[in-house]
Amino acid sequence: xxxxxxxxxxxxxxxxxxxxxxxxxxxRVHLAICVGCRNFSRQVDILRRVSRAYAQGAGATxxxxxxxxxx
Amino acid sequence: MTQPPELPESTPSWSQDPVFLxxxxxxxxxxxxxQLADPDLAEDAVQEALIGALKNARSFNGRAALKTxxxxxxxxxxxxxxxxxxxxxxxxxxxxxxxxxxxxAALFDTRGHWQSEARPAxxxxxxxxxxxxxxxxxxxxxxxxxxxxQGRAFMMREFMEMESEEICKILAVxxxxxxxLLHRARLRLRRCLENQWFVEAGKPC
Numbered sequence: 001x002x003x004x005x006x007x008x009x010x011x012x013x014x015x016x017x018x019x020x021x022x023x024x025x026x027x028r029v030h031l032a033i034c035v036g037c038r039n040f041s042r043q044v045d046i047l048r049r050v051s052r053a054y055a056q057g058a059g060a061t062x063x064x065x066x067x068x069x070x071x
Numbered sequence: 072m073t074q075p076p077e078l079p080e081s082t083p084s085w086s087q088d089p090v091f092l093x094x095x096x097x098x099x100x101x102x103x104x105x106q107l108a109d110p111d112l113a114e115d116a117v118q119e120a121l122i123g124a125l126k127n128a129r130s131f132n133g134r135a136a137l138k139t140x141x142x143x144x145x146x147x148x149x150x151x152x153x154x155x156x157x158x159x160x161x162x163x164x165x166x167x168x169x170x171x172x173x174x175x176a177a178l179f180d181t182r183g184h185w186q187s188e189a190r191p192a193x194x195x196x197x198x199x200x201x202x203x204x205x206x207x208x209x210x211x212x213x214x215x216x217x218x219x220x221q222g223r224a225f226m227m228r229e230f231m232e233m234e235s236e237e238i239c240k241i242l243a244v245x246x247x248x249x250x251x252l253l254h255r256a257r258l259r260l261r262r263c264l265e266n267q268w269f270v271e272a273g274k275p276c
Contacts, residue, residue, distance in 0.1 A: 003179070003182060003183025003184055004179060004183055004184045004185045005178075005179045005183035005184075006183060008254065008257075008258060009250075009254050012250070012253055012254040012257050012258075013250050013253075013254070015228075015253070016228070016235050016249075016250065016253065017235070035190075036185045036190035036191050037185075037191075039190075039191035039192060039193055039194070040191045040261065042194070043191060043194060043261045043265075044257055044261070046194065046197045047229065047257060047260060047261060047264075048229055049197070049201075050197070050200070050201065050210065051225075051226075051229035051230055052229070052230075052232075053201050054102070054207065054210065054230065055102070055142065055146060055229075055230040055231075055232075056138075056139050056142050056143070057095075057098065057099075057138035057139060057141070057142040058201055058207065059098055059101070059102070059207035059210070059211065060094060060095055060098035060099075060138060
């Protein structure tokens with residue numbers, strides 16, 4: 001049985017490499033009973049989405065969204 | 072009373088808007104400084120990206136398009152600088168950084184289960200956060216609080232979208248070490264965002 005610490009380690013590594021079948025199976029069992037790690041799993045995805053948005057300039061102010069430039 | 076000069080037909084208004092440009096520049100600089108220890112390098116990368124954008128001003132007839140483009144150029148410049156820096160930094164100064172790679176304290180009990188106050192909660196409205204200027208300031212503050220190497224590894228992976236092998240080379244660490252750095256960075260960053268943004272005080276267990 002995986003601990004939460006080990007589960008989060010695998011959930012993090014899944015962002016860099018494919019997990020083995022054994023790792024995936026162990027993770028599924030753990031996630032089925034652990035709400036904290038289920039939340040962690042979603043949050044690792046959110047961190048990626050947020051980071052990519054930031055790297056595209058989402059952190060910069062958009063007063064009035066995308067002001068249409070007069071042509 | 073003088074009228075402002077007529078803009079040539081295809082000059083987009085953003086290129087004449089000093090407030091917009093100053094703001095954009097400030098955010099680009101923040102983005103670059105988070106990733107490059109040397110402020111001069113950060114400044115140069117931003118300058119080059121902005122000059123390129125202004126030269127091609129006519130290709131962007133919206134601010135969003137310009138922003139996306141200018142940040143993608145900036146990413147290339149930062150990636151170049153990171154690769155260069157790696158060649159210049161002596162290995163000994165990288166080794167000294169080991170000490171800041173500690174495990175986030177008190178997240179798990181001795182059997183490796185979440186401590187109850189550290190257990191990740193459900194995050195409300197992650198999509199709405201992306202539209203909120205306050206959220207981005209919190210995000211930047213949380214990144215700045217990461218131990219240096221965890222932060223660098225995380226940003227190379229998630230901002231620059233570099234592959235593990237390349238990050239290992241730049242940071243001079245093994246793949247196993249990189250996985251540890253990224254795991255710790257994610258644990259810290261998610262905790263910081265949860266405490267500072269996603270969950271109001273007095274969350275239910």
